[in-house]
Amino acid sequence: MDLARSPLALPFPEIPPIDGVTVRVARARYKEWDRADLTFIELAEGTSVAGVFTKNVCCSSEVKIGRESVAGGTARAIIVNAGNSNAFTGYRGREAVEQIMAQVAGHLACSKEQVLVSSTGVIGVPLPKDKARDGVEAALMAEPCGWEEAADTIGTTDTFAKGAHASAMVGDTRIELGGIIKGSGMIAPDMATMLGYIFTDAAVEPVFLQTLLSDINTRTFSCITVDGDTSTSDTVLVCATGKAGHAPIASVDDPGADAFAAALEDVCRSLAQLVVRDGEGAQKFISISVSGAVSDESARRIGLAIGNSPLVKTAIAGGDANWGRVVMAVGKAGEPADRDRLSIGFGGHWAARDGQPVADYDEAPVAKHLAGQDIDIAVDIGLGDGRATIWTCDLTHGYIDINADYRS
């Protein structure tokens, strides 16, 4: 099944080389396809690393091992296998990951723990060790390539290459951040795991880098949903090579910490939104802004209940300002809410205020907004100061086509 390019796709951005980062790709032929499917990202000595991983308890060996390795704080290489997720493959899957770690560590003369491995694709088939060995060997010897080629190589059912760029000033030093990501949401562990990689030449201590990433994650990658299904392999890594040459950032009080954090959040938000823009069957990009909740976390949960509701998503697909379904989703979220304080709007127009339909509600501008491609839903809970924004896509016939009619 050939997937058409998402109507919500964005062009791949201009991302400059990041000092200390070299990208290569090769063909391991994990599937019967004519494309590169193994990515090797080499990192300069002294590169700091931080990561966030899936909360799915049935996670892959890559995630289990990766979580331990990232705790060490430094990395020299990332290997990404596309076409086989190596999840639910027991000890054989683990052996394949350890083989790759040893092979790359030998080449770079670093420790195994400094080699991070991700895999994405079909579940339940152990990653073939011979293909992995030959693929890694080819990648180690390959000519360096650009970011867009790497973004294409880590993809599986993605319909477009996804990247983001930001820069910031740390004191007098300009630093660059570049990131790539793959995924059509968390909706298909055998087809579309989310894997994201962000690189910067900034110098950032590992512990502080992890603190920043974990915090930013709650407002970016943890705020997107396609259908609420959580992949077994989700991974986002941030690598800071330090090649920009400024004094290392180790806490929020250090010069440039705020600027770096803001730039990192920009890149994370852009990458997260790109995954939604490639959501399976997506025709509309939906932003759900929740305010007035008892806390930010409560707002996030309410937003996700709305964003995961098949009823809300099909209503948007049909261009229907069906605020009753939003009420339902708020009510089922399991978070504090009061029916008689609830307000709901679309595209800047309130449809319901304080628990009742707006008296002079004019559906015409709302219908026009819903006919567009970028949909805004506003929900005010009326109880506190908690707020969050969730990004999702609509639920269409395309989703059924991809996931039911297609035999994986």
Added chain:
Amino acid sequence: MDLARSPLALPFPEIPPIDGVTVRVARARYKEWDRADLTFIELAEGTSVAGVFTKNVCCSSEVKIGRESVAGGTARAIIVNAGNSNAFTGYRGREAVEQIMAQVAGHLACSKEQVLVSSTGVIGVPLPKDKARDGVEAALMAEPCGWEEAADTIGTTDTFAKGAHASAMVGDTRIELGGIIKGSGMIAPDMATMLGYIFTDAAVEPVFLQTLLSDINTRTFSCITVDGDTSTSDTVLVCATGKAGHAPIASVDDPGADAFAAALEDVCRSLAQLVVRDGEGAQKFISISVSGAVSDESARRIGLAIGNSPLVKTAIAGGDANWGRVVMAVGKAGEPADRDRLSIGFGGHWAARDGQPVADYDEAPVAKHLAGQDIDIAVDIGLGDGRATIWTCDLTHGYIDINADYRS
């Protein structure tokens, strides 16, 4: 949009008259349609009542008031309005419910709290008081009708009338239980709320009746899902008229308590499954049996995570034995699970045991099972004795048609 009769529909069963229960229907014309849409169920003096209601915090006035009324333990009448859910309508909605309670209480010379009201249909439009008054007046004067006519009258987008029957011996007395239900799942608060009513001539003390219903609910109505969206109006009531004449059942130790509880559970399970069989767009009926969880409640949550997964539901729609998606759903449930102890099977055949694909797995009999209409998924967590069974349906193009292409 005319909805075709569900391919999973069952014929309406033979339900005998229940002594102490009289059913009448009338036309309130809540919508522009040519059908009865108001049901009046009269209950003999001394009838015990118990109820379970939606947990949605944005529930309707009917649910808020009904919850308080049921706490009184006795009921004389049930009024069901179809075509307007009266949810999210503020004080005006509440006034309409109170008007109906007063009108019926005046007719029966009972207290207002003994009149239970349910409404189902569009959200956000206050129930018109004049139509309700005339409709109730007509219903009070109407000739009694049968169970199937009542089941048709409480329905909205249901594609078939749904009922269940059981009988049991309490000492030497044969008692009858009859129930009707409406709903195409909890998937559409403006289209398809779940409302269920069960009647028996058994004599059961209200507190014990409530204990039984609350317990049975955890294994029946709380074990079905169409898409995980929780209606704002869900209600199930059990009414025991006591007309069978045996000594009242007030505890598990009383004669007939076990027989009555088993019969009540039979009726509840049948009614719950009928709702799934009328799930929007359903082509297959799916039973998910979870064993080996750390508790029954943990098993239920895992089963619901599987049953609510759009990925699992689309895989079944496509006849795909995609056990990787079941692994994913188990892992995201937030319950204790160990990837390396997990086993998954379809139609009596294990596809994966103890965290790995079965070595000599033969897909032929599994593919044959999945081509059928009744699908069994077995999941063993391998950690404890907790078990639960969840019933759901597949996710098909019909679901999108009904909820996106149809403007409610």
